[in-house]
Amino acid sequence: TRSTRPQRMLKAVQKNAIRGNPESVISAIDYFCKHSEWAMNVGDEKGCILDSVVTEVDPSTVLELGTYCGYSTVRIARLLSPGTKFITVEFNPASAEVARKIIAYAGLQDKVTLVEGASGDLIPQIKKLYGITTFDFIFLDHWKDRYLPDIKLFEEYGLLGKGSVLLADNVICPGTPEYLEYVRNSPRYESRYYPSHLEYTKVEDGLEKSLFLG
Numbered sequence: 270t271r272s273t274r275p276q277r278m279l280k281a282v283q284k285n286a287i288r289g290n291p292e293s294v295i296s297a298i299d300y301f302c303k304h305s306e307w308a309m310n311v312g313d314e315k316g317c318i319l320d321s322v323v324t325e326v327d328p329s330t331v332l333e334l335g336t337y338c339g340y341s342t343v344r345i346a347r348l349l350s351p352g353t354k355f356i357t358v359e360f361n362p363a364s365a366e367v368a369r370k371i372i373a374y375a376g377l378q379d380k381v382t383l384v385e386g387a388s389g390d391l392i393p394q395i396k397k398l399y400g401i402t403t404f405d406f407i408f409l410d411h412w413k414d415r416y417l418p419d420i421k422l423f424e425e426y427g428l429l430g431k432g433s434v435l436l437a438d439n440v441i442c443p444g445t446p447e448y449l450e451y452v453r454n455s456p457r458y459e460s461r462y463y464p465s466h467l468e469y470t471k472v473e474d475g476l477e478k479s480l481f482l483g
């Protein structure tokens with residue numbers, strides 16, 4: 270049967286990247302997406318903004334919603350200090366399988382806990398299951414209609430502390446209007462928009478960084 274795009278992306282990593290070298294894995298995926306098949310990774314342009322925010326926050330606890338093939342997982346994990354707790358959540362088992370292999374190929378498997386499931390089910394259990402009190406950094410890149418309900422779950426279950434930073438992908442394209450309206454109008458957040466482009470295209474998109482004020 271025909272392979273899937275994530276499986277072809279994995280093959281491109283295994284063919285063109287150097288095992289244990291995260292930079293080469295990132296480059297191999299970007300090359301694949303520019304020259305073979307577009308895929309919904311955060312990409313190199315928005316990826317540099319992601320890198321700068323992760324470096325600035327230097328988090329001890331990280332949550333990513335929407336692992337997909339693990340591209341942003343590798344981007345984030347390669348920048349983390351030893352001992353950082355990094356949880357990434359993926360709903361689709363086939364994507365999770367590819368992501369595990371790409372994360373392992375980059376040599377970052379010991380820095381990442383990949384959890385399969387739905388955010389709505391998982392968020393209420395994270396404290397109990399993973400011994401996390403609050404997240405210093407959260408990257409939102411999953412289903413766009415889940416950003417708002419999930420940030421409300423973070424608040425409800427006390428997973429945000431004063432200074433927690435949320436970074437949301439695709440706030441313009443495909444767009445997350447209800448989420449944007451919430452974080453930009455809530456007195457509990459300080460929000461800032463980072464203009465950029467939809468991965469591998471000239472279409473406008475960007476990242477919204479929101480600081481939880483407590």
Ligand SMILES: O=C(NC/C=C/[C@H]1O[C@@H](n2cnc(C(F)(F)F)c2)[C@H](O)[C@@H]1O)c1cc([N+](=O)[O-])cc(O)c1O
Binds near residue numbers: 336337410411467
């Ligand atoms: O739809 C987009 N992304 C949706 C991304 C969805 C991915 O997040 C997973 N997920 C769902 N729930 C969870 C969790 F963890 F919550 F349980 C994880 C899904 O299985 C899928 O792999 C998208 C689309 C475009 N585009 O141009 O169309 C560009 C982009 O950058 C995008 O991110």
Ligand SMILES: [Mg+2]
Binds near residue numbers: 309310311439
């Ligand atoms: Mg995205």
